[in-house]
Amino acid sequence: MSQQARIDVISGAYGRANRKIEFPKNASGKHESMSDIFGTNVFSIKKMAKSLPKPVFENFRQQLKGGHTLDKVTADAIAHAAKVWALEHNATHFTHWFQPLNDTTAEKHDSFLSLKTTFDNGLAEISALETFSGSELCQSEPDASSFPSGGMRTTFEARGYTVWDTKSPMFIQDGPHGTRVLYVPSVFISYNGEALDEKTVLLRSSSVISKAALDILNLIEPASEDHPRAQNIYTTLGTEQEYFLVDRGLYALRPDLKTTGRTLIGSLPARHQQLEDHYFGKIPTRVLAAMSEVELELAKLGVPIKTRHNEVAPCQFEAAPIFEEAMLAVDHNLITMDVMHRVAHKYKLKCLFHEKPFKGVNGSGKHCNWSLSTDRGENLLSPSSTPETNYRFLLFLVAVLKGVMDHGDLLRTTAASSSNDHRLGAQEAPPAIISVFLGSELTEVLDAIEENRAVDRAVAGTTTTQMRVQGTTLDLKVATLPKLNRDMTDRNRTSPFAFTGNKFEFRAVGSKQSPAFPVTVLNSAVASALLEIKEDLLKQMGDKAVASEEDILAVIRKYITLTKKVRFEGDNYAEEWVKEAEKRGLPNIVKSPEAFKRILAPNNAEMLTRLGVFTQAELESRFHIMNEKYAKEIIIEAQTLWGLLVQHVLPAAFSYRRELSESAAALKQIGAEAAPEMKWLAQLSPLCSDLEDISEELDQLLNEQAPIEDPEKAAEHACYKISPAIEKARELCDKVERLVADKYWPLPKYHEMFSTL
Ligand code: ADP
Numbered sequence: 001m002s003q004q005a006r007i008d009v010i011s012g013a014y015g016r017a018n019r020k021i022e023f024p025k026n027a028s029g030k031h032e033s034m035s036d037i038f039g040t041n042v043f044s045i046k047k048m049a050k051s052l053p054k055p056v057f058e059n060f061r062q063q064l065k066g067g068h069t070l071d072k073v074t075a076d077a078i079a080h081a082a083k084v085w086a087l088e089h090n091a092t093h094f095t096h097w098f099q100p101l102n103d104t105t106a107e108k109h110d111s112f113l114s115l116k117t118t119f120d121n122g123l124a125e126i127s128a129l130e131t132f133s134g135s136e137l138c139q140s141e142p143d144a145s146s147f148p149s150g151g152m153r154t155t156f157e158a159r160g161y162t163v164w165d166t167k168s169p170m171f172i173q174d175g176p177h178g179t180r181v182l183y184v185p186s187v188f189i190s191y192n193g194e195a196l197d198e199k200t201v202l203l204r205s206s207s208v209i210s211k212a213a214l215d216i217l218n219l220i221e222p223a224s225e226d227h228p229r230a231q232n233i234y235t236t237l238g239t240e241q242e243y244f245l246v247d248r249g250l251y252a253l254r255p256d257l258k259t260t261g262r263t264l265i266g267s268l269p270a271r272h273q274q275l276e277d278h279y280f281g282k283i284p285t286r287v288l289a290a291m292s293e294v295e296l297e298l299a300k301l302g303v304p305i306k307t308r309h310n311e312v313a314p315c316q317f318e319a320a321p322i323f324e325e326a327m328l329a330v331d332h333n334l335i336t337m338d339v340m341h342r343v344a345h346k347y348k349l350k351c352l353f354h355e356k357p358f359k360g361v362n363g364s365g366k367h368c369n370w371s372l373s374t375d376r377g378e379n380l381l382s383p384s385s386t387p388e389t390n391y392r393f394l395l396f397l398v399a400v401l402k403g404v405m406d407h408g409d410l411l412r413t414t415a416a417s418s419s420n421d422h423r424l425g426a427q428e429a430p431p432a433i434i435s436v437f438l439g440s441e442l443t444e445v446l447d448a449i450e451e452n453r454a455v456d457r458a459v460a461g462t463t464t465t466q467m468r469v470q471g472t473t474l475d476l477k478v479a480t481l482p483k484l485n486r487d488m489t490d491r492n493r494t495s496p497f498a499f500t501g502n503k504f505e506f507r508a509v510g511s512k513q514s515p516a517f518p519v520t521v522l523n524s525a526v527a528s529a530l531l532e533i534k535e536d537l538l539k540q541m542g543d544k545a546v547a548s549e550e551d552i553l554a555v556i557r558k559y560i561t562l563t564k565k566v567r568f569e570g571d572n573y574a575e576e577w578v579k580e581a582e583k584r585g586l587p588n589i590v591k592s593p594e595a596f597k598r599i600l601a602p603n604n605a606e607m608l609t610r611l612g613v614f615t616q617a618e619l620e621s622r623f624h625i626m627n628e629k630y631a632k633e634i635i636i637e638a639q640t641l642w643g644l645l646v647q648h649v650l651p652a653a654f655s656y657r658r659e660l661s662e663s664a665a666a667l668k669q670i671g672a673e674a675a676p677e678m679k680w681l682a683q684l685s686p687l688c689s690d691l692e693d694i695s696e697e698l699d700q701l702l703n704e705q706a707p708i709e710d711p712e713k714a715a716e717h718a719c720y721k722i723s724p725a726i727e728k729a730r731e732l733c734d735k736v737e738r739l740v741a742d743k744y745w746p747l748p749k750y751h752e753m754f755s756t757l
């Protein structure tokens with residue numbers, strides 16, 4: 001690698017032409033509309049219904065509703081229909097597609113091709129055909145020992161199964177050169193049924209919260225003819241995905257980006273995000289073209305991307321979908337990241353999902369917008385204009401407050417990783433203290449209910465003329481309470497968990513991770529609170545079948561008081577908040593190894609096992625995996641940085657030092673002034689010594705690293721010993737970068753990566 005390579009890539013990047021996107025065309029040669037394209041690569045329930053005999057489809061529908069398990073005849077029929085559809089779409093292979101505990105998805109392709117041997121007069125005749133059986137659709141057996149299992153699977157007992165998740169539709173992904181594969185979304189479990197993946201526990205948590213929420217609904221809402229009981233309640237999720245894009249040529253010259261996903265060194269340029277001109281700015285042409293192609297590909301896969309924009313940091317962008325049922329939304333977020341990654345490649349771009357690829361500018365999150373919905377399409381966290389539904393709203397609202405208060409530390413755990421540690425608490429992302437923001441109006445309503453008084457109208461805003469974006473009105477019916485406008489403009493960007501009008505937004509989640517674990521824990525924590533609330537409601541109701549308004553209000557009031565400490569409306573970045581949170585007894589978990597421990601904390605483990613979302617063994621395995629991954633990632637960073645230091649930074653510094661000393665000597669020889677060179681040398685030389693020292697320190701720390709068989713110790717060593725050394729080394733490298741003549745610098749610089757899109 002040389003400085004010339006850097007220059008070549010930069011000049012090349014400026015001249016890069018855009019690809020032409022191929023929109024599917026209809027019969028009259030016009031572009032198909034996005035709505036026509038939407039879902040064309042998905043074997044939807046509708047398509048299934050069309051292609052299956054009625055009784056078979058009915059059987060499947062019953063299975064989906066939890067009626068019974070899939071029988072062989074039904075499975076074979078579905079597999080056949082799926083194969084016919086897949087072959088029509090030129091697919092050659094199928095794969096179970098699952099989500100092991102390593103933040104990626106896994107797949108192994110099998111061809112539809114089979115051979116059939118027939119005998120004709122004793123002569124074997126072999127013919128080829130395409131087959132796909134019910135058992136191939138339903139189950140597959142990958143080698144579980146090669147995936148993280150936290151000790152639950154060892155190589156000598158490696159059996160693990162992927163099982164079709166019937167709730168998530170099959171789809172076809174386009175590969176290179178026209179290859180097409182049928183994807184079968186699956187869960188991944190061990191021989192004994194333990195979860196080896198993200199999906200199994202998510203499914204468990206969904207049914208737990210669904211049942212708990214239905215129970216409450218049945219207690220507070222009498223069913224009537226025009227308002228039949230909801231049969232199902234599910235959580236909804238919309239994931240705002242942030243990411244960075246850099247030119248692939250420049251990326252190729254950064255070993256740190258390639259190996260660790262972030263720049264381990266790099267000095268901040270004069271201009272980065274200070275002018276606040278990137279957020280919502282004009283999207284660069286190459287990026288817009290890539291985004292459009294991503295959206296087109298995702299539309300085919302039934303992933304509804306709604307918004308796209310420039311984010312705060314240079315080269316940073318965001319895409320957000322229309323929300324969906326959480327389980328599907330998780331699949332779709334993982335598909336989105338995969339498609340972004342692949343399409344970016346075609347535009348000679350590299351998509352960075354790391355939470356903090358560049359030091360000194362904002363990092364990336366994945367805001368998880370979460371709510372509860374009935375199968376009648378009602379959002380249970382939406383304030384509305386009828387009093388009955390507002391009691392319901394408040395009841396579910398306090399359940400969320402209770403869940404987050406009791407298990408905020410566990411929610412923090414779900415966003416803990418070595419990469420997200422760089423973001424949480426860095427004055428740009430929510431801090432490591434989990435509190436809930438409700439907005440001044442809702443706060444005033446809760447305060448008024450608690451204090452049994454009228455709502456302060458000035459705060460609740462019925463008499464003010466502020467802009468009301470989605471002016472739904474909340475009438476609490478209680479005689480003393482006025483109507484409340486839902487103010488979508490009232491926001492607090494510093495809160496890790498904010499109510500945003502009709503949903504909660506969990507903002508601590510990192511951009512790189514799967515949203516599955518955070519949603520699993522959120523579902524569970526709220527389900528647990530709902531169960532508690534149900535008990536209180538039943539007590540309040542006595543022998544009534546349906547709760548009265550007074551009953552509901554009494555319970556709401558109790559929980560408002562109970563959950564006060566988790567509510568915070570102020571600036572989450574302020575130093576006072578840290579002190580205040582400590583007084584309130586809210587945990588402030590700054591580093592990941594501390595957060596990991598919370599998964600085994602008695603109250604959290606008790607809740608997760610009581611609800612049947614995790615077994616104790618699964619929790620211990622998670623704990624093991626999180627620590628192990630954390631330690632390994634930091635070790636890889638330290639090793640990569642050591643290489644950069646010794647092979648790139650020091651040689652550049654040495655070369656420049658030699659040039660300076662040679663020219664100083666030459667100048668002195670002819671009796672000329674050499675003071676500037678000498679001054680520069682005097683700055684550079686001690687830095688070289690410091691760099692040399694820190695490279696030795698890194699080396700030593702890597703040698704002292706606890707064995708990975710003890711992941712908890714390894715993670716602590718990585719966190720408290722190796723990480724600070726990485727930071728120290730980085731500071732020195734960045735000083736050297738600023739001093740050394742550009743012609744000696746081999747690595748693309750921040751300003752170059754920021755300005756070549
Ligand atoms: P904001 O601008 O407040 O972040 P948006 O309306 O743009 O809110 O929504 C952000 C994300 O929240 C989108 O992905 C959107 O689909 C999602 N969202 C909206 N309503 C819900 C809901 N009821 N449940 C889950 N997600 C939702």
Ligand code: MG
Pocket residue numbers: 240367505
């Ligand atoms: Mg948002």
